[in-house]
Amino acid sequence: MMNSFKRTLFAAGSAGLLLTLAACGGGGGSSKGGDEAQVLRRGISAKVDTLDPHRSSAQWENIIIGDMFIGLTTAAADNEVIPGMAESWETSEDGLTWTFKLKEDAVWSDGEPLTAEDFVYAFRRIQDPAIASQYSSLLYIVKNAAEVNSGDLPPEELGVRAVDEHTFEITLEEPAPYLLGLLTHYTTYPVPKHIVEQYGEAWIQPENIEVNGPYKLAYWRTGDQLVTEKNPLWEGADELCFDRVAYFEIEDAAAVERRIESGELDINNGFDGGRTQELEKRFPGWVRTTPGLITTYWTLNSSQEPFTDVRVRKALAMALDREFIVDKVLTPGYVPAYSFVPPKMSNYNVERPEVSFADMSREERLAEAKSLLEEAGYGPDNPLKFEFIHRSTDDNPKVAPVAQANWNEIAPWVNAEILRQDTKVLYARLRQSDFEVADGAWVADFDDPINFLYLLDSTTGQQNYGRYNNPEYDALLQQASRERDLQARAEIFAEAEKLMLEDYPITPMWVQVTKNLVDPTLTGWEENAQDQHRSRWLCRAEAADASTADASPEE
Numbered sequence: 001m002m003n004s005f006k007r008t009l010f011a012a013g014s015a016g017l018l019l020t021l022a023a024c025g026g027g028g029g030s031s032k033g034g035d036e037a038q039v040l041r042r043g044i045s046a047k048v049d050t051l052d053p054h055r056s057s058a059q060w061e062n063i064i065i066g067d068m069f070i071g072l073t074t075a076a077a078d079n080e081v082i083p084g085m086a087e088s089w090e091t092s093e094d095g096l097t098w099t100f101k102l103k104e105d106a107v108w109s110d111g112e113p114l115t116a117e118d119f120v121y122a123f124r125r126i127q128d129p130a131i132a133s134q135y136s137s138l139l140y141i142v143k144n145a146a147e148v149n150s151g152d153l154p155p156e157e158l159g160v161r162a163v164d165e166h167t168f169e170i171t172l173e174e175p176a177p178y179l180l181g182l183l184t185h186y187t188t189y190p191v192p193k194h195i196v197e198q199y200g201e202a203w204i205q206p207e208n209i210e211v212n213g214p215y216k217l218a219y220w221r222t223g224d225q226l227v228t229e230k231n232p233l234w235e236g237a238d239e240l241c242f243d244r245v246a247y248f249e250i251e252d253a254a255a256v257e258r259r260i261e262s263g264e265l266d267i268n269n270g271f272d273g274g275r276t277q278e279l280e281k282r283f284p285g286w287v288r289t290t291p292g293l294i295t296t297y298w299t300l301n302s303s304q305e306p307f308t309d310v311r312v313r314k315a316l317a318m319a320l321d322r323e324f325i326v327d328k329v330l331t332p333g334y335v336p337a338y339s340f341v342p343p344k345m346s347n348y349n350v351e352r353p354e355v356s357f358a359d360m361s362r363e364e365r366l367a368e369a370k371s372l373l374e375e376a377g378y379g380p381d382n383p384l385k386f387e388f389i390h391r392s393t394d395d396n397p398k399v400a401p402v403a404q405a406n407w408n409e410i411a412p413w414v415n416a417e418i419l420r421q422d423t424k425v426l427y428a429r430l431r432q433s434d435f436e437v438a439d440g441a442w443v444a445d446f447d448d449p450i451n452f453l454y455l456l457d458s459t460t461g462q463q464n465y466g467r468y469n470n471p472e473y474d475a476l477l478q479q480a481s482r483e484r485d486l487q488a489r490a491e492i493f494a495e496a497e498k499l500m501l502e503d504y505p506i507t508p509m510w511v512q513v514t515k516n517l518v519d520p521t522l523t524g525w526e527e528n529a530q531d532q533h534r535s536r537w538l539c540r541a542e543a544a545d546a547s548t549a550d551a552s553p554e555e
Contacts, residue, residue, distance in 0.1 A: 011236050038243050039246060042246070042268070043256050043268035044060040044064075044248070044249060044533070046060050046249065048061055051204045053065055053069055053187060057431075059443050059531075063247065064226060065186045067245060067536070068215055068216060069186065071085065071189045072168070073183040077533075086103070086243060087101055096174070100180060102115070110195075115166065116164065118192050127145050127149040127155065130201050131299045135187045137461050138185070170350060177448070180449075181447055182446045185187045205217075206220055214230065215230060216229055222249075223249060225247060225249065227244055230244070240536060242539075251423070260286070261282075266467075268392050272394075273330050276332050279517070281504065290334075290514050291514075292527045293509065293530055294444070294512040295442055295452065295510075296439070297508045299430070299440060299465045299505065300317070300506065301466040301467075307436065312378075313504035314369075318369040319414075325509070336509075337359040343511065348449045350487075351494070357375060378463065379411075383413035388436070388437045391420075391421065393423045397420055431462040432462075439514070440465065449478070450481070456505060458471075468500075468506075470503060472499060480496065518539075521531075523539045
């Protein structure tokens with residue numbers, strides 16, 4: 001069946017594929033039990049560049065990657081950490097050595113055994129300088145990871161080893177109370193060594209890929225859609241409600257609405273927040289929001305003139321009218337941000353630091369912003385001109401002209417040119433530090449303050465977009481990493497965040513709610529602050545009812 005389906009997919013155009021899915025039970029009608037294939041149709045907000053867990057850094061790619069691969073731990077529907085490939089684990093008294101017992105019957109989708117060596121290979125691969133992973137620094141807590149990534153140490157010196165075929169050991173640089181949550185992240189997923197070494201960069205193509213999770217890639221047409229099929233060798237394959245998942249790359253919010261209206265979409269990972277009430281009326285039960293671990297922040301490139309001057313950075317940060325933007329432009333539920341770490345973050349039970357101007361009136365902020373720029377040498381004879389790039393998706397295009405007007409309110413000689421960028425292109429520019437002022441957001445990879453604060457560490461690399469470099473800030477993060485008392489650790493984090501906020505390498509803008517459109521006939525969808533929703537947990541109501549009816553009392 002799989003080979004036949006692949007041939008159909010590769011031969012089909014976009015319209016033809018939709019017809020193929022419709023014929024398989026995925027064309028917009030209710031899914032039913034029996035022999036018909038059940039298809040879940042998900043919209044994602046940008047184009048997919050890669051599905052390699054070690055090369056990706058995009059939340060929308062994670063939607064697909066997380067359907068295909070599973071790490072040592074994984075996340076339940078509510079995003080609570082549960083066992084993944086590891087059935088159990090233990091840690092040393094000093095918190096530096098973690099030992100994981102793998103499931104002995106785990107296999108790749110081609111039947112090859114999944115062993116501890118696959119994890120050793122994967123952890124070494126993401127730190128390989130040749131891979132140039134954008135996310136390698138997330139795993140610098142592993143012993144010698146930074147040195148391996150820089151090429152100063154060989155991969156064999158990385159703090160991971162296979163104790164035996166089914167026992168994997170990780171040695172850390174410092175205790176990490178968040179490790180089990182981090183291990184649900186795609187950077188820690190195993191990859192099939194035998195496939196990667198055979199096909200090189202083409203290993204993720206549908207004709208080559210092998211996976212260890214619920215779904216396996218069957219079709220990929222860039223700019224159009226991707227399709228995964230159930231992996232029959234995955235341990236929970238018989239419990240999956242959907243045989244296939246189709247992912248549509250849709251950046252246009254209006255196009256999303258048209259597809260929902262025509263019955264061609266079950267889920268979309270975003271919507272036009274300004275139209276929330278209208279969407280609730282038009283698609284009853286579809287709008288899903290919850291407070292998220294998501295901060296939109298704009299980076300002022302402190303590695304380039306004129307943003308090497310903290311007075312310029314602070315002035316531009318002060319002029320932005322977050323309250324107006326949140327109240328009049330954005331999705332209901334967003335809140336203005338004057339700090340970087342989201343309010344609901346765990347392990348941060350302290351008085352949260354904020355930028356110093358948080359309690360000032362707008363008039364006071366504008367007056368001080370003008371004064372700062374004049375001190376820095378700007379005025380009618382030396383106007384401040386710069387470019388602000390923003391994402392093409394979500395509410396961001398509507399915010400940009402407001403920001404442009406805010407900056408011009410400082411003085412007529414402050415002029416920002418706004419430039420809309422394809423979201424994927426914008427993040428590529430951010431990683432290359434190719435911008436002056438740029439929009440962006442961060443969704444928590446795991447529930448701990450370090451996941452936000454490490455982004456401004458000078459050793460972080462590509463995800464420190466403006467190449468901020470403050471040795472005092474770095475030293476505080478290092479101090480926190482060695483502290484095992486969670487309260488003392490949180491207090492050090494707060495000191496570091498306060499120091500960074502007053503340096504203005506970034507300007508926090510707002511804390512987001514998660515935003516999804518979800519067919520109300522789907523079950524198993526649970527809101528969570530990290531906005532993770534794996535297809536494996538989802539069913540359609542009728543299919544779920546049929547499954548329950550067919551189950552024996554023992555089941």
